[in-house]
Amino acid sequence: MNIPDIDDVRQHLIAKPGQSFSLAARPTRDPILFDDKEDAKTSLKKDAAVINELKDMLYAHKKQSVLVVLQGMDTAGKSGTIRSVFADTTPLGMEVKAFKAPSKNELARDYLWRVHNAVPK
Template sequence: MNIPDIAHVREHLIAKPGEPFSLAARPTRDEAIFDDKEDAKTSLKKDAAVINELKDMLYAHKKQSVLVVLQGMDTSGKSGTIRNVFADTTPLGMEVKAFKAPSKNELARDYLWRVHNAVPKKGHVGIFDRSHYEDVLVVKVRGFASPEDIEQRYDQINAFEKHMTQNGVVIVKCMLNVGYEEQGVRLAERLVEPHKLWKFNPADLDDRRDWDKFMGAYETAVERCSTDHAPWYVIPADSRTRRNAMIARLVRGALEDLNLEWPKPGYKPEDFDIG
């Protein structure tokens, strides 16, 4: 069995802060970490169990929180990642937020307002299905904000994420890098499989037609916003199994870095007689 250590997975996937980044140079299918799918499945199963235990420790302490950001094109597997990486995780201390088009109330405020409201509480693991990066991705491609506003947002996002990390939030940012051909296969699946049909949105085809523009926007967002306090990890997403296993390694690593232990109560259990 070949399960890579977490440090190796991080090094292989990270967009190194402060260095030029090319999304085209990153594969959408990569067997360099898990060359055997069975190893990936085993790794995922083990990590899912450990993530659950560490999440409970985090909840018991209520001193820090972990935010997992999942960003990617349609069909890249954001919901599938959540379902599999957190397969063993009990709901206690979990928060999941899926960001859709902003409401009128949200549009009347600054673009980070709705995001800040969704940051997980201390002791919780939060998951963003899409995120504040929509405001430098779809907003940029569709021209919903001026180029000048977009340009300011990269530094604003970096400052926002630094504020979070300085206040006890550990951020794990994963860009799910699905290939154009694989996306086509998955969109077609949604049209023929009843349990996936509800996911199909004709607007997804508009995004697909603007694929190159979106890839350019992703490349800029990753390069400008991969920082020491909140680096980006670019996940090859054409293989669902390997994608899930890689992200589970990253999430487990973030929790293990907190060096969590079960908190000690201010009493001795033997002093009590339940009777």
């Protein structure tokens, strides 16, 4: 399995300031990340186990947490991504919050405003 250097991935995927960016122009398969679907599945399985271990340590120390925000249109695969990435993660200390189409009030604010309101205090 090809494990790419994280700095190479970051440089490849980052939207450059001042340059236009089109998500539609991005390929849905990108060989810089994985050679094929099986490599991606193998990596995801390993990463999911590490995520579970790290989540348990964070929960035990009760000092820090991780916020994961997924944004995408309907049928973009957000629910499937959550199920895949967190499949091996125990639910203790986890919370999932889904948002429907933004209200007029939410649209008048920055796009993370409603996320901030949902974060546990």
